[in-house]
Amino acid sequence: MTLLASRPAILAALLIAAGACRNIDVVTDSYATLDEATKAGAIERGWVPDGLPPGTTEIRDAHDLDSNRHWGLFLFPRSEGDVLRRLLQPDEATLAGRTIDIPGRVEWWPVLLRGALDEEKIKSTGLRAYRSVRGDRLFLVNWQQGRAYYWALGD
Numbered sequence: 001m002t003l004l005a006s007r008p009a010i011l012a013a014l015l016i017a018a019g020a021c022r023n024i025d026v027v028t029d030s031y032a033t034l035d036e037a038t039k040a041g042a043i044e045r046g047w048v049p050d051g052l053p054p055g056t057t058e059i060r061d062a063h064d065l066d067s068n069r070h071w072g073l074f075l076f077p078r079s080e081g082d083v084l085r086r087l088l089q090p091d092e093a094t095l096a097g098r099t100i101d102i103p104g105r106v107e108w109w110p111v112l113l114r115g116a117l118d119e120e121k122i123k124s125t126g127l128r129a130y131r132s133v134r135g136d137r138l139f140l141v142n143w144q145q146g147r148a149y150y151w152a153l154g155d
Helices: 003-022 034-039 078-085 119-124
Strands: 026-033 057-064 070-075 128-131 137-142 147-152
Touching: 026 034, 034 057, 119 128
Parallel strands: none
Antiparallel strands: 026 057, 057 070, 070 147, 128 137, 137 147
């Protein structure tokens, strides 16, 4: 094989390596309660949203130490849904044309919410999309289950 013939293979290997390096500084954490997340500094650092319902539990977050990229999920008491609604714009957001680039090793993030998003499939699971009031995150909320996912926009 000549050097010229091996260039595509070398280029492909370099692109794969570059993509792998992008997610090398992604860290995951989990917190049993909102109080635990607060004490750990996850809210102060912006990895977990400020203002979640007080009864929020089972919080998980993944965040890139080198950027603002972050993703998370949490459970909330359905009776405290109005508190969560205060963080969200009132109208549902569209997911058309959106993608989520989350490292594969973040195993708790659903397959349905990886790569190009299929709005109809996502809606069929009961999830509804909302932009945060601040406009810096997108939330997917299942109001019946008391479960929500979020990620930073514009990364």
